Amino acid sequence: MANYDGASLVKMFKAIATAIAAQKEHLCELDGKIGDADHGIAMALGFGAVSDALSELDMDGVAPTAVFNMAAKSFLNAVGASSGPLYATAFMRAGATAKGKISLAEGDFVAAFQAMAKGIEDRGKAVVGEKTMVDAWRPAAEAMAAAHAGGADLAASFAATVAAARKGAEATIDMVAAKGRSARLGERSRGHMDPGAASAVFVIEAMERGLDLSG
Amino acid sequence: MANYDGASLVKMFKAIATAIAAQKEHLCELDGKIGDADHGIAMALGFGAVSDALSELDMDGVAPTAVFNMAAKSFLNAVGASSGPLYATAFMRAGATAKGKISLAEGDFVAAFQAMAKGIEDRGKAVVGEKTMVDAWRPAAEAMAAAHAGGADLAASFAATVAAARKGAEATIDMVAAKGRSARLGERSRGHMDPGAASAVFVIEAMERGLDLSG
Amino acid sequence: MEKTKKIINGQDNVVEEMLDGILAAHPQHLRQVEGSARSIIAVDGPRPGKVGLVIGGGSGHEPTFLGFVGRGLADGAAIGNVFASPPPDPILECAKAVSGGAGVLFMYGNYAGDVMNFDMAAEMAAMDDIDVRTVLTTDDIASAPRDERDKRRGVAGNFFVFKAAGAACDKILSFDECERVGRKANDHTYTMGVALSPCSLPQTLKPSFEIAPGEMEVGMGIHGEPGIAVGPLEPADAISDMILDRIFEEMAPARGDKVAVLVNSLGATSLMELYIMNRRVKQRLDERGISIHATWVGNYCTSLEMAGASITLMHLDGELQEMLDHPCDCAMFRVV
């Protein structure tokens, strides 16, 4: 059973930054339909700043908590927008679950995902079904927990997690937004995927890729 | 030999108004190339106002001078722009040549055309070759004089006048503007017909049509 | 697709470069908080014993927010990226810089992103012993039904709301009073607008949304958030009537009441068009026997180069009128 230290989390965040940069335009287009067309910009800016900040870190023995906290802080200060406090809170909460650990065991990801989902829900005062990134993060966190409880290894757990996030994001298409900028659209928000849910899928996919789960 | 009273001049001005209204867009387009795209608007506004004002006139025994003066005044107050003072001055001067007459004889059109061309030149401080309406009006006036001197009747004189105006307007295409708004373009003004020269042709054609020269 | 043309250098530094240009133009009015480039405060505003007023939000709405920083109006503004809330840090730095010990009011448009960032900053300020209260502007009557006023967005009317609260602060009213005036000002302010053509973010240089030829978007948000309806472009009077009818319905003004008027361009719409709308506003107010205390017409809250306009009415009483009339001296706005 593999363990993931601070350095591997840095690699994970860099993978997220790369993935999001590639989806910048696509996410802006999604946001253009029901929001203000800047979600790709915000996310790319945020994870770009995370990646830059983490490059400055001394990797030698860096604690997972420190990586999450630095990610939270740099994301927050780079972004503004809704996604800023939402992801910053998610990473801060994830960091808290890793407090005192020098690396994350497979099971620690269950706690981290739960904390991230909860952090986003708390900060956004949102629940599943309101057409936000919560609709990807909450099922993802549940899938991770269920897979782990069922004895799956981290690779299999992540596969389930990604699948759940995707399904959750797809489900936002049919929803009417109740939180965030698009909430004012009422029925006009239906028929489009929530950009924050869409980007959550790219984030979680990139985590899977960046963590080198084959190890 | 026919004589033209005030009422027939009113008819003439109405014919001009109709002709110019039909060319409004075309004249704006020409002006768009080397000016500010409003020449058709100005001319249509001006002759529209002339036509409206003349409709108010008591036609019974109205003097040609009165018609010209009313045309000048209503054109001037409706238009602003360069064409306003230019045509207003032209009509005022034409009116002056008709002073005291109850109708215009064929030869009187020679004096009227000379006065109009001169009025435009004076007001605009322009001469032939500077890519303005003078390039249509001056040769038109000369052609009218020459034809009349050569014994042509008014119909034939007008035919020569219209032809000369057309030729003059065509000639502006190759000129570089030295007066008016387009004078700042230098070489970039070459290759386009001057809108004021173009509209002069429509005006003179409409005069020919409106005067009922068959009489 | 054809790229939207903008006079910018690169897409990444538009806000920094804009701020440099603003500070270069208005050194008598504005300065940066040391070490916090996105925190801009009034040279001559904050002072001990006065409630500090911090406004802010995304860039791209100029002269909102920076133009309204100055003596008698806001003490500071935290500046976000284009159409994005500022992060908590510059908000916090503004709060620290303008705090005169009497409390700090945060006022900004009601958008999820801004709320989350300003709330985080307020939590951080509390740790620095700065007492922060928040008044959200929610003047966009098209953005939620009347019984959900607290869900509405803040748009051009925040100009009136900030002005009134800024006057209260400048008069050294108590924290309670300043907050009360701010809330009251917001409750008395009603805005609705139409958009005719879209804007493009500097980062994408392409229109953030589409409005079909011959159509307008009714109630569109100032970041291009879709409005409540799409319809054929109407004449100026019909547009003004549609907006005013909805405003009157909510405001329920009585004969003899007084209002302040703001006819605002979203960017590309010209003063000529705004004044044509204002002509109708005056006619309609006259018809109803409502008197106009003051009228502002121009670019007050823009959305980059979006075409469109909004009408705001502030329903005045003696107090609000006094607050609007109170002098202020800002970089881009002055009442004498």
Added chain:
Amino acid sequence: MEKTKKIINGQDNVVEEMLDGILAAHPQHLRQVEGSARSIIAVDGPRPGKVGLVIGGGSGHEPTFLGFVGRGLADGAAIGNVFASPPPDPILECAKAVSGGAGVLFMYGNYAGDVMNFDMAAEMAAMDDIDVRTVLTTDDIASAPRDERDKRRGVAGNFFVFKAAGAACDKILSFDECERVGRKANDHTYTMGVALSPCSLPQTLKPSFEIAPGEMEVGMGIHGEPGIAVGPLEPADAISDMILDRIFEEMAPARGDKVAVLVNSLGATSLMELYIMNRRVKQRLDERGISIHATWVGNYCTSLEMAGASITLMHLDGELQEMLDHPCDCAMFRVV
């Protein structure tokens, strides 16, 4: 072709309706001359013994000209149709209304149509024993070579020129002095601009000219008259440099000299872009050791909804600086 969207009623009454809206918004500042709707004068400006200042020209440049009518600046403005000179009559009526017996100055941009109409009005005023002198603004350095300055157009810089002359008149200087200050102000004022996208007349609702994708027109006139060159759209700094280099060449400022700066939008170009340009203006002036006395940034002389911007520098001496600083109170512009 797709029609340009505008918030208007009909194409025929835009100017009248705009004027109604302006008068409705600014009753403290502006009023119509009785019986001459297109002649607008300052409520509190003209007075016996003072040289009267009449400005004017076509509509579509708002806030030019009406916005600059008020105590301390112009006494009256004659308003033409969109992009067309006013006819002599409203100009004459303005002259009569503002004449205080000390002479009347006509100041307007140097365009053939305006010159002919204002000249006719001046001739008519002379018959009414009103002594009229004319100062044309010719600040557009792109519109003719330096040795033909009197052929140049008046553009955004007329704001500075009117301001200086208006101050001279307000200080009750003699007719000679007012005229001299006006001419001097014009001689010291240099403007150049670029256009990015065209405007459409309300009467046609289609673009009056074309600027290809990715291109800009350098030195374009404020009515869309073609400029001196067409080229690829450059970054803000390069555009500012190109303009400033030409201005510096003509102005030949020495280290230690003072200027006033105006960065003006032609309509659709946003404050964000203007301030980005102003950042560069400040850098370039700093480099040369030229000090900035004051900076104005915004919509001062527009061309309907054209996109583009111009930079104006006024080369100051003590006198011109005093004239710019002199208080004025206009509907759309104030110096306190």
